[in-house]
Amino acid sequence: MLEARGEDLPDLFSSCVLALFSLLVDRRTVRGTEIRGVEAAGETAEAQLFSLLREALLLFAVHKFLARSARVTIEGKRVTLTLAGEPFDSERHSVDREIKAVTAHLMSVKRSPGGYLARFVVDV
């Protein structure tokens, strides 16, 4: 179970994406030399986050891209994620675990006193 917080929804979503990448790699070892963009959509905040996290995982699982930082914008149902990072390099990056998938199990997005709180479960 991963938990992330944000001041607003875009901030929350980018924290969630960074939490996902932090589970893969120590982000301090990743240089922000390349930019990648991902788009996702959903009817609810949970659906948007689920879709966004699935796409973000594929950046590593398919394209071997690791993120150092993330920025999210939301327009209506559409979410745009911009990541700074670099391709996986086995000499410099130690990826400790394989994330099979982001699951819908117990996924939640809630308002909290300081902004927003999200919880989600990934299968490792």
Next chain:
Amino acid sequence: MRFQDVEIRKLSDTMWEIPREGGMRVPGLVFASEAMMGDIVRDEAIRQVMNVAHLPGILKHSIGMPDIHWGYGFPIGGVAAMDAREGVVSPGGVGYDINCGVRLLRSDLTVDALRPKLRELVAALHREVPSGVGSTGFVRLTAKDEEKVLTQGSRWAASRGFASAQDIACTESGGTLPGADPDAVSAVARKRGRDQLGTLGSGNHFLEIDEVAEVFDDEAARAFGLFPGQAAVLIHSGSRGLGYQVCDDYLQTMADYMRRNAIDLPDRQLACAHIRSPEGERYLSALAAAANYAFANRQLLAHQARETFLRFLGMGPNDLGMRMVYDCGHNNAKFEEHEVDGRVRTVLVHRKGATRCFPPGNAEIPEPYRHVGQPVLIPGDMGNASYVLAGAPEGMRLSFGSTCHGAGRRMSRTQARSSVRGKSIIQEMERRGVIVACASHKTLAEEIPEAYKDVSEVVDVVHDAGIARRVARLKPLAVVKG
């Protein structure tokens, strides 16, 4: 025994019934000892057995094995058989790692003869058998090759010289599931799997050198080619990123299907479609393709292991005698014939963290083993033991020819990591007489023996229940982990 507000009925020393309530179509049935049941009711696995019982077309029972633990939607260690006409298929009832399974290779080597070279051999296996995240296989697949892997499974490996006829004969379903359609596998899934064929992966996947420490059933052990003091190789891996992506893709397909067809279930990770719907049929074609990828993957891993032994020990294949005992999956859904209400019916058996265990005489068992029953491979934790079992008759009556698949986790990965903080697991394992080579120390911490239930207790339950019987106990000597 109680689980929250549910009274669980003890049927015998090894079986417990969860009565039907609410929308449950069948009762639940859990195989466990009284002590294990006391642990099982503490997490949500029983609730998940009850949730699975809501699925349309489920027959007889929603079943839990003694290694049951909390999963996503379906519990891990769960079995659900569906009527092939009216029932549903659920990707969550198979799991993300489609046809994840175990393969055992026997040898003519004794552990005593191997021991002086063991450390260097393990280092060689760690070099030659790709493991860990980001590793790639020794075979470069074109898109066309990958399609052949998806349709032919282990037979593709044989066509490339990576499998013998005996390897194929001793793999469940001959290493090829029928009905596989590469077009049902998304381009993303195929891309995810393209360079991973022949890689172990990470997490609980491993390659072990084991000693046959104890034989319980001489006749079956003889048939399987096992003897006390023998060195053997146990491999645990699955369909890698391709299988994960197939599951993920079809969970979304099934969620849409459920919305359109107003199927209401207690957990969205139980997403399903009718077996006879276009969505259900397409998933089953993709499932077969991913299962074939897993068979081919374990075949390549076995080939690499065998070649490494031959090269490192400077032996010929006949002297080494490293032959397949068996390869069985433990995350699958297969059409099988089973007796239900007094007549034989075709049913789709979902096994998520459960192993097929057909009894003696079944035509699906390789001929040399048919008189003793299907070999069943049950990996335990890396410090203690794994087991070889054989299918037994009660399995067909009670559990759709299914048994347990491993020890089952006792601690979460986070709990396991916290419990070992500051300790050297490699040194600790050495003290126990197990050499470990690993790609990630974090993963290793999550796989400490204490994180798992006692596999011997799990095996005792299925043996005493008569669904599978003990043949041999394996003791790990060396482990290669991702």
